[in-house]
Amino acid sequence: MPSITVHTAPAYDIHIGAGLLPSTGERLRKLFPKAVSAAVVTDDIVHGLYAPALLDSLRAAGFKTAEYVFPNGEESKNHERLLEIYGFLSANAVTRSDVIVALGGGVAGDLAGYAAATWLRGVPYVQIPTTFLAAVDSSVGGKTAVNIPTGKNLVGAFWQPRLVVCDTDTLATLPHDIFCDGVAESIKYGVLFDETLFDLLADGRAKERLDEIIRRCVDYKRQVVEEDERDTGRRQLLNFGHTLGHAIERETHFAISHGKAVGIGMVELTERTERLGISASGTAERIASALRSYDMQTHYEGRIRDLIPAMRGDKKRHGGELSFVVAQCVGLSRLHPVKVDALEDFLCGKGD
Ligand SMILES: NC(=O)c1ccc[n+]([C@@H]2O[C@H](COP(=O)([O-])OP(=O)(O)OC[C@H]3O[C@@H](n4cnc5c(N)ncnc54)[C@H](O)[C@@H]3O)[C@@H](O)[C@H]2O)c1
Ligand SMILES: [Zn+2]
Missing domain, CATH: 1.20.1090.10 (Dehydroquinate synthase-like - alpha domain)
Structure with a gap:
């Protein structure tokens, strides 16, 4: 499966294809040979659908896993959730040599991405888009953000992911x-x-x-x-x-x-x-x-x-x-x- 490489600093690959989720652990292991933990951030709908396969694959590749699950929807892209994520990262002792995994649509990607950009002044993260919009747009390009009451995406950072894995099979469950x-x-x-x-x-x-x-x-x-x-x-x-x-x-x-x-x-x-x-x-x-x-x-x-x-x-x-x-x-x-x-x-x- 040929991947697309985005030449930013650092460069990263985008893997697109059917049935990729179960091999995500291996793909991450190649990129992060020394990482101990993979901290997954996802919403409650996507969690039920795709977290089990992802977590199995991460564990099989030797990662210690932890999950933060938020209520699905745009309302979750806020500072309250962000603070909870920092608490979650802290409780699981996630360091710069570990990796955050955003599993879901643009909300999971933007929220987890911004947490990754700011936690310990920046830790690596990986995008696993599960909406069509996230696949073609938000998972690529490194724009991360949360909303504030006066507007959407007003607080954020440019922080490129280290890998994007788009398993097109996941899009089959989209309404x-x-x-x-x-x-x-x-x-x-x-x-x-x-x-x-x-x-x-x-x-x-x-x-x-x-x-x-x-x-x-x-x-x-x-x-x-x-x-x-x-x-x-x-x-x-x-x-x-x-x-x-x-x-x-x-x-x-x-x-x-x-x-x-x-x-x-x-x-x-x-x-x-x-x-x-x-x-x-x-x-x-x-x-x-x-x-x-x-x-x-x-x-x-x-x-x-x-x-x-x-x-x-x-x-x-x-x-x-x-x-x-x-x-x-x-x-x-x-x-x-x-x-x-x-x-x-x-x-x-x-x-x-
Ligand atoms: N960073 C960027 O460059 C960029 C670009 C465009 C949009 N965005 C942001 O993306 C967000 C919108 O993204 P979105 O439309 O993916 O919204 P979303 O993440 O809220 O997902 C929409 C809904 O689909 C559900 N869902 C996700 N994957 C599913 C699946 N495979 N099967 C069934 N249900 C599934 C989610 O639980 C949610 O309820 C906005 O916050 C927007 O600001 C960011
Ligand atoms: Zn748009």
Whole structure:
């Protein structure tokens, strides 16, 4: 099974394929020949499904194991849980020569990753993504974070994992709704970089081609992370659909989940950039049709105008400008800065 290597410092491999979980222990042992403990951080749903196989494999490879299990969901990505994790690491005497293992979706990855970045000023960690979104996005690139009451991901660190093991079999238990969040993020990679990748997703049959889709998305993520680890340049392209998407998440009090909000954001934005002559005509409809093939919503039910205040507070704002990512056509994209004062002209035509 060929792996993808991300050339950050240090470099790390991403293993993608079916049936990898039972060999995770061996893979970790090769990387950490002297480690004593593997401290697993996971949520209560994933724990029931996949912790037994993982723990068996870690023990078989000679690791002493310990588990921290938190209630599933975004609400757990907070400082209270983080403090509990520090207590757990302390109780199990986890040191810099041991390893933390994040097993689960983006919440487990971000939370365990941030704990790893900060415990003893940084200990190694490994990502084992079990959602489609975590597989194509959050497990790669080293962004770790927790939320605070004033916003999501406001406290965090760049801390690269030492290995990512994506066992595609684990995605079989995902509810359709959660699977779709990963579909929308994967469609994003297709629109940004690669029409043939987009076509693999556009007929509603991503499940039949998961290995290939994940591999190709992750390889695009690898390229932008290698070029721009700290998110000051090219990595910003990955925010396509996200400025509107974040505002939609906030306005709907997170009733519309991240991936689905990004899907709507991509369509709504591209309809507007088509009108402005920035995007080739028909681009928005192609994205919408791909989302519809998974029964995802394509448009925001409220007025786009009402999202502007939330967008003004976007974390990605630089001074008086917001950097939008625009699709020139499916497969080609670029940054397009818009002055905050001009947001209304950019986004709102008649009826918006
Ligand atoms: N670090 C990054 O670069 C980055 C990028 C994108 C998103 N994120 C973060 O990721 C988080 C969202 O990630 P997510 O969508 O994976 O959410 P999540 O981790 O909450 O998982 C969603 C739900 O799926 C369940 N689940 C996970 N794997 C399962 C499986 N195999 N079978 C059945 N159920 C399973 C979980 O228990 C949870 O209830 C957000 O906090 C977001 O900020 C981070
Ligand atoms: Zn996203």
